[in-house]
Amino acid sequence: xxxxxxxxxxxxxxxxxxxxxxxxxxxxxxxxxxxAHVGHARPAVIWDVIKRHLERRGYVVFHVQNFTxxxxxxxxxxxxxxxxxxxxxxxxxxxxxxxxxxxxxxLPQVMPRVTQSMEAILRYVEVLIDKGYAYATESGDVYFDxxxxxxxxxxxxxxxxxxxxxxxxxxxxxxxxxHEDFSLWKAARPGEPVWPSPWGPGRPGWHIExxxxxxxxxxxxxxxxxxxxxxxxxxxxNELAQTEAxxxxxxxxxxxxxxxxxxxxxxxxxxxxxxxxxxxLLERFHPAVLRTxxxxxxxxxxxxxxxxxxxxxxxxxxxxxxxxxxxEDMDPPGTWPHASWIDDLLGFEEAFLAAMDDDFNTxxxxxxxxxxxxxxRPIMDRGGLEGLVAGYLIAKNLRQADRxxxxxxxxxxAAADDLGQxxxxxxxxxxxxxxxxxxxxxxxxxxxVLLDAGWRIEDTPAGPRLIAEPVRSKANS
RNA sequence: GGCGACGUAGCCAAGUGGUAAGGCAGGGGUCUGCAAAACCCCUAUUCCCCGGUUCGAAUCCGGGCGUCGCCUCCA
Numbered sequence: 181x182x183x184x185x186x187x188x189x190x191x192x193x194x195x196x197x198x199x200x201x202x203x204x205x206x207x208x209x210x211x212x213x214x215x216a217h218v219g220h221a222r223p224a225v226i227w228d229v230i231k232r233h234l235e236r237r238g239y240v241v242f243h244v245q246n247f248t249x250x251x252x253x254x255x256x257x258x259x260x261x262x263x264x265x266x267x268x269x270x271x272x273x274x275x276x277x278x279x280x281x282x283x284x285x286x287l288p289q290v291m292p293r294v295t296q297s298m299e300a301i302l303r304y305v306e307v308l309i310d311k312g313y314a315y316a317t318e319s320g321d322v323y324f325d326x327x328x329x330x331x332x333x334x335x336x337x338x339x340x341x342x343x344x345x346x347x348x349x350x351x352x353x354x355x356x357x358x359h360e361d362f363s364l365w366k367a368a369r370p371g372e373p374v375w376p377s378p379w380g381p382g383r384p385g386w387h388i389e390x391x392x393x394x395x396x397x398x399x400x401x402x403x404x405x406x407x408x409x410x411x412x413x414x415x416x417x418n419e420l421a422q423t424e425a426x427x428x429x430x431x432x433x434x435x436x437x438x439x440x441x442x443x444x445x446x447x448x449x450x451x452x453x454x455x456x457x458x459x460x461l462l463e464r465f466h467p468a469v470l471r472t473x474x475x476x477x478x479x480x481x482x483x484x485x486x487x488x489x490x491x492x493x494x495x496x497x498x499x500x501x502x503x504x505x506x507x508e509d510m511d512p513p514g515t516w517p518h519a520s521w522i523d524d525l526l527g528f529e530e531a532f533l534a535a536m537d538d539d540f541n542t543x544x545x546x547x548x549x550x551x552x553x554x555x556x557r558p559i560m561d562r563g564g565l566e567g568l569v570a571g572y573l574i575a576k577n578l579r580q581a582d583r584x585x586x587x588x589x590x591x592x593x594a595a596a597d598d599l600g601q602x603x604x605x606x607x608x609x610x611x612x613x614x615x616x617x618x619x620x621x622x623x624x625x626x627x628x629v630l631l632d633a634g635w636r637i638e639d640t641p642a643g644p645r646l647i648a649e650p651v652r653s654k655a656n657s
Numbered sequence: 658g659g660c661g662a663c664g665u666a667g668c669c670a671a672g673u674g675g676u677a678a679g680g681c682a683g684g685g686g687u688c689u690g691c692a693a694a695a696c697c698c699c700u701a702u703u704c705c706c707c708g709g710u711u712c713g714a715a716u717c718c719g720g721g722c723g724u725c726g727c728c729u730c731c732a
Contacts, residue, residue, distance in 0.1 A: 187661095190661090207732090208732075209732085210731095210732070211730085211731075211732095216732095217732095219731085219732055220732055221732090222732070223732045224732085226732095251730085252730070253730060253731085333660095336660070336661080336727075336728085337660055337661070338659070338660055338661095338727090338728070339659090339660095386730080406732090407732060408731080408732035409661085409662080409726065409727075409732085410726070410727065410731055410732070411727095411731080411732070412661080412726095412727070413660085413661095413727055413728065414727090414728085414729090415731090437732095438732070439662080439663095439725095439726090440725085440726065440731095440732075441732085442725070442726090445724075445725070446725085447725080447726070447731085448732095449730090449731055449732090450730090450731065451730060451731060452731090473669095476669070476670070476679095476680075477669080477670065477671095478670085478671080480662085481662090481663080481670085482662080482663075482725065482726080483669095484669085484725095486668085486669080488668065488669080488681080488682090489668080489669050489670095489680090489681075491681080492668085492669070492680065492681035492682075493669090493680075493681080495680085495681065495682095496679095496680050496681070498694095499694090499695090502694065502695075503695090506695095535671095541671075543669095543670055543671050543678095543679080543680095544670095544671050544672080544678075544679085546670095546671090546679070546680080547670085547671060547678055547679030547680075548678085548679080549679090550678095550679055550680065551678070551679060554679090557695080557696075558696065558697085561695075561696065615690080618690075620690055620691070623690090623691095624691080624692085627692080627693095636693070636694090637692090637693075637694095638693060638694050638695090639689075639692085639693075639694080645694090647693090647694090
């Protein structure tokens with residue numbers, strides 16, 4: 181049974197979806213006003229793994245993740261650069277999607293955009309007004325009336341009017357009944373894109389789009405609702421209020437929040453300008469390295485970004501890949517010896533999945549992978565019947581873990597073409613000949629030539645092996 | 658000030674009552690023409706500090722100290 185921590189209840193509980201065998205997920209996506217940084221890659225990878233694990237456990241997953249392609253930031257950035265809001269959004273979204281693909285993220289089935297969901301948003305606001313939870317002002321703004329929702333604040337555990345006094349000297353908008361009321365619809369302001377509405381031209385407020393799009397694509401039964409912890413308040417608090425007001429009853433959604441990526445002890449954020457972009461990292465590291473690094477801490481923990489750890493995971497994965505390359509072609513022998521280590525290897529996947537069942541404990545699952553390899557590797561190296569069994573099972577288990585982690589080299593990623601293969605083989609043969617003649621100078625020249633061309637030679641008991649050296653991604657491809 | 662999270666080896670990081678996973682880095686060794694890779698061994702008597710509960714606590718309780726997040730746009 182999968183256990184998931186719910187921000188709303190502050191505890192882990194068994195995952196029981198609204199519809200047996202199905203899991204619906206809504207994740208609050210990015211506002212594409214600038215290039216994505218590591219802090220945006222983290223939830224994308226985390227949710228990819230959560231989704232893959234749910235699928236592995238037999239659930240049919242429906243995953244929706246939006247783009248907030250219309251809000252204050254979008255408008256401000258677009259007008260600053262002279263670009264249209266649409267073009268700005270399109271450019272950043274396409275780049276982001278390319279990066280996610282490079283990271284082997286299985287994209288959500290639906291990625292709705294605010295600008296393409298206006299009907300659903302307008303209808304949603306109307307329902308809230310009809311039910312008495314929202315009001316329109318004379319100036320054409322619409323606000324959610326927080327006082328109509330007595331349990332408002334239950335997600336972020338704050339009570340109304342509890343803000344620090346003295347720090348707030350906000351000029352309240354005209355017609356707003358309470359300071360805590362939040363905007364559902366903003367009346368048109370000069371120079372901004374506008375849509376017609378029953379309350380006059382304007383555009384949606386920040387939180388309404390997620391409730392409306394979630395309702396449109398998933399209905400009221402959303403099993404998991406995700407985002408960064410920085411969204412707990414006000415975004416998810418307000419979404420929750422809207423959703424329950426709209427539905428007319430409490431909802432049973434599990435709120436799943438990921439910890440933030442920090443850099444130099446401060447949160448990485450677009451507005452602070454301290455973000456390390458995903459593209460800059462993909463130029464320096466293999467996507468699997470970045471992916472694994474992002475999964476090396478539990479998703480709810482903060483992650484202090486540092487280069488050194490990234491290099492560490494690169495090293496760790498290189499070792500893992502080396503083992504996999506040796507083991508991947510081993511065929512299972514017809515007869516198997518009896519040994520406890522074989523039972524352990526056969527039980528690996530279930531133990532691995534059990535670790536994931538516990539609130540998606542990726543660091544623990546990752547540790548189990550390395551532990552499995554470390555303890556079994558010597559048996560494989562000994563060769564013989566046992567070596568064959570060990571190698572076969574190591575490769576099998578790594579492939580099982582890879583279904584979630586996507587950390588093994590992908591087929592064809594560094595494959596040479598036929599002609600290239602012949603040239604490479606010719607060089608290898610020449611080096612072998614040189615070594616046999618003890619002409620080591622000649623042999624080392626060949627090694628150097630290959631290295632310059634991006635291939636590292638490893639002399640193994642089974643003969644020389646070529647490793648694609650540039651551990652670089654072909655990111656934007 | 659309010660709310661929340663957290664503090665485990667040089668670094669990263671699991672572990673929520675039974676005697677400290679895993680990764681990186683470091684040290685020693687085996688193998689090798691030299692490398693590389695690989696393998697073996699070693700590296701926290703101790704989990705921010707002080708009390709308490711318990712046969713037993715990193716894990717539970719109380720009190721400190723420190724860090725981060727939210728309270729304003731943010732994954």
